[in-house]
Amino acid sequence: MNNPKPKIVIENLIKIYGDKPHAALKLFNSGGTRDSILKATGNVLGIADVSFKINEGELFVVMGLSGSGKSTLVRCINRLINPTSGHIYIDGEDVAHVDEKRMREIRLSKVSMVFQRFGLFPHKTVAENVEYGLKVKGMDAEERRQKALENLKSVGLGQWGDYLPSSLSGGMQQRVGLARALATDADILLMDEAFSALDPLIRREMQDELLRLQKELHKTIVFISHDIQEALKIGDRIAVMKDGAIVQIGTPEELITQPADDYIRSFMEEVNRAQVIKTGSIIRHTTFLVLGEDIPSEKLKKMSAEEYICVVDSDRQPIGMVNQETLASVVQEQSDITAVMETDFPQVEANSNLETTFPLYQQGLPITVVDEEGKFQGIVEIADVLENISPSDN
């Protein structure tokens, strides 16, 4: 994202469960831990002074083990749970301190929630389920039916509007839950372990579906998951929670390549790094030659004999690869570079992962990396790929 605009800003959020929040807060402020506070007061520190921002259009995953505080954090955002102290700004409005009437309006118009167990009304048809929020909002019958059908279609259930939820599989019911959340036109979707109840295959399908929809819709999505693979697959950024606090926030690659501590590192041990690390993030050098322009001698001097450089056209699209030795002879003999450069060379997009890139090294050439428009970004060597797939311990 070029210019991220904060959509949700959380400041010093604290949630204490129990009847002695003041005493518990006092203990927390003087350095008490979750365990010591529980022992002294019987109250649970659900969220331990958390501050962070979620950007507009971001798919933000809150990850952590059971009891780490994920649900509490996300339910504070739509005030299904009332925070003990702190601020939660949505589009600049502090929803931690609005009255219940305003909060209901916000839930109907700005923040929708998709639950793990679908949360569908069993006696209403699929379309009526999707229409529900629109009905509460006061939309007339025809308009809301049309909107419901549109949204069912967008999740691949256009033909299922008149059925009862019980005639649908788990995956399909979750799609209905998603269609219902989308139908409200809310900018923000809160998804609480939305895919956890599904079979692994259906679950992966739903993750892909969510990513596809998100490309079109650009919602701000806060997605709770206890599954690191899921978090790394779908998250633009991930917040990892422990004991009510956030241990680290980062992109999937940042968590893998720069884990904040041993806790994060232990999560990453089971992860397939090659699926997560993007080729664009390990670009080694970005020098190139533009066809038709002079070859600067200092560029040539800096290269080792075996090193390759990319030749691009006037639109910066790669058209060939040439190594230092060949280039030196081109300069010396003033010959045509297009006659000697390799034109059959491997090329990948910067956002492809290392798993895609690795097999392309069979040709013995370094990989050329381009952006979405096919413009040259840099070159990646096999040593860099290997180092990032299985880093040496140091």
Ligand SMILES: Nc1ncnc2c1ncn2[C@@H]1O[C@H](COP(=O)(O)OP(=O)(O)OP(=O)(O)O)[C@@H](O)[C@H]1O
């Ligand atoms: N209503 C409640 N009363 C007392 N303690 C609670 C309540 N709800 C949650 N807690 C406690 O707060 C802590 C955080 O719970 P929370 O449900 O937010 O964690 P979670 O990470 O979402 O866990 P899970 O993945 O199991 O849902 C836990 O220790 C939990 O026992």
